Amino acid sequence: MAETATKQRTVKFIITRRERPEAAPYTEEFEIPYRPNMNVISALMEIQRNPVKADGAKTTPVVWESNCLEEVCGACSMVINGKPRQACSALVDKLEQPIRLEPMSTFPVVRDLVINRERMFQALKKVKAWIPIDGTYDLGPGPRMAESKRQWAYELSKCMTCGVCLEACPNVNDRNSFIGPAAISQVRLFNAHPTGEMNAHERLEALMDEGGIEGCGNSQNCVRSCPKGIPLTTSIAAINKDTTKHLFKKWLGM
Amino acid sequence: MSGNSYLPRKLHSLLGVIPLGLFFIEHALTNYAAFEGGQQGFVDAVHGIHKLPLVFFLELFIIWLPILFHGVYGLYIAYQSNYNTGRFSYGRNWAFALQRITGVITFIFVFWHVWNTRVQVALGNTTYEELGNHMNGIVSNPVYFVIYFIAVIAAVFHFSNGLWAFLVSWGITVGPRAQRISSNICMGIFVIVSVLFLLSLFAFRSDEFASAAAAFSPVMFG
DSSP: OOOOOOOOOEEEEEEEEOSSTTSOOEEEEEEEEOOTTOBHHHHHHHHHHSOBOTTSOBOOOOOOOOOSSSSSSOTTEEEETTEEEESTTOBGGGSOSSEEEEOOTTSOEEETTEEOOHHHHHHHHHTTOSOOOOOSSOOOOOOOOOHHHHHHHHHHTTOOOOSHHHHHOTTOSTTOOOOOHHHHHHHHHHHHSTTGGGGHHHHHHHHTSTTSGGGOOOOOHHHHHOTTOOOHHHHHHHHHHHHHHHHHHHHTTO | OOSOOHHHHHHHHHHHHTTHHHHHHHHHHHHHHHHHSHHHHHHHHHHHHHTSTTHHHHIIIIIIHHHHHHHHHHHHHHHTOOOOTTTOOOHHHHHHHHHHHHHHHHHHHHHHHHIIIIIHHHTTSSOTTTHHHHHHHHHTSHHHHHHHHHHHHHHHHHHHHHHHHHHHHTTSSOSHHHHHHHHHHHHHHHHHHHHHHHHHHHHHTSHHHHTTGGGSOOOOOO
């Protein structure tokens, strides 16, 4: 049987890389064989298997992070064709080529596409984004949550700390102390919980401190970018309301 | 930055509306008197304001000190922001960027504008009665007219969009629907107040205000 000489369909990638956190970034181009239903992760795996650039020269494999591969862990967030999003849910068939991959450089870049999202976890600690129930004896069941409240609170609980909202925000940078939208929305979530509500003032006060809610400039890029569709700007405005009330209550000694 | 910026940010937002926003509206109405009532209408309106008791302290606490804080702290806020409308070209992100750009334009303009109006009155180079003619002298110059035209629109945008942001920052408009409606209202305010200021700018260019203007030349920087 004569082989028909059709050219193998390929996918072109332009990837921003760097070797070390303080090293200068550079770009490399890759052309990898197309397979149906590829996503950006499977393309990166292909580069890992065969780390050869588009010009044929060998290079080091591109480093990235990923975990769940179903857009619930947030680990594979990167800037794809200019927009921050998860690489696992970025389907090659739906992307304009060449596909440009960059790290979310609002965060410290560790290597290539790997970033350090520690500031987000520090933010969750700062605002005490948990419900304290530990003690030396059984505290018994907490108060019940109204179903109507549970429904909108559930939407807030979808946050996976992926960092897309911080990357999109023009006020998350090293000149600004803004905590970022994600942690503010978590304060709203835990303050909505009937048991969490008992410590609501602690979370509000953490946001009224330096490096809290004050840096929000209402650009609303966060709500447009959130992959989970979390109403981040509603959360921010609701917490603005709660912190304002808390401020006046404190002044009046209530 | 050390210290807590929560209170300065809140104060910045508050001062922009109360008292500066209220003064801004008052200023638009006083100027509009030049369009509606001509020379006499404008002189009456200016007199009405300057006959208020303790007018020096009203100016100090309602205008000068608030505008100094709002302006200087506002420059710092503008410095703290990145501008990413290239990557995120959404309407609100554009408004965010424009809020900062128009703020800087307004800051520079207000200094110049106060210098060649209120300060000239204080220096005795013009009087409240002659302010209309004085303005005629300034805006008859095409370059100054264009500067006024642009700066007035920038200032009105900064006020209107700032009012929208004030409602969010103080937790008054929380949900997307409330914020959309307040956005429409604030853009309505932008159009109306712009028209008021621009009509008065054109009124100051008219012959009526030119009559006495020939007697002196406006004092400018330099």
